[in-house]
Amino acid sequence: MTVRDIFPNAAARAQLAASGLADFAALWSLDTDWHEAPNERRGGWSGVSRHVLADGTAIFLKRQENHLCRTWRHPLRGIPTFYREYLNIRRLQEHAIGAVEALYYGDRLAAGKWRAILVTRALDDSISLDEWDAAADRGDPSQRRSLIRAVALACARLHHHRLQHSCLYGKHLFVRRSPAAGPDYQEADVRFIDLEKLRLGLSRERVGAHDLDQLMRHTQVWSDDDRACFLLAYRQQRAALKG
Structure with a gap:
């Protein structure tokens, strides 16, 4: 049996332990509704549940079985996609790039089946950019510009480290x-x-071109001024980081 039990820090372990959830078995068997219906593919599945800890903290509990991705280190057997996501969360944190906070990662390989768990803190103080854009008033114009610039700065920092989100x-x-x-x-x-698909690219230009093409095609409510504001801030930040 292969065993990984990773807590990024003692505080995360203590917080889960206070709810009796500081081990793989307890998390795997937790009876809670699915936040997203499990995704089934290639003989495996992957699903997400939302759960509230004893201290009132909301978490997302992600569980999967035989849901693998191949890497250059593991081209045949592959690794759980949640393990790659956990490593990518930690990678972004090392570069001071905003990401979800991981509280635990664990996996087991037994009887030919990979089971993996990733626990993250819910971002209840935040909403998706899509949701923000869909708001009726779409924000005060000056605040909207500041939000678009902030997104541009975050994207520029991501690409400065040759990291491609890929989605x-x-x-x-x-x-x-x-x-x-x-x-x-x-x-x-x-x-x-x-962050399951985040990867290190060959160049800053290529990862940037890939991600920005996706972002621009999927922010259809942005005006021409919005896009111009984003691109100006993005280019200025890229230039500043190079310097």
């Missing part, structure tokens, strides 16, 4: 419901989610 849609970019400090949004108010 950069508005639903995978989360922004705070209101700025954390002051009236305007800052880069720290932006977080990337669904």
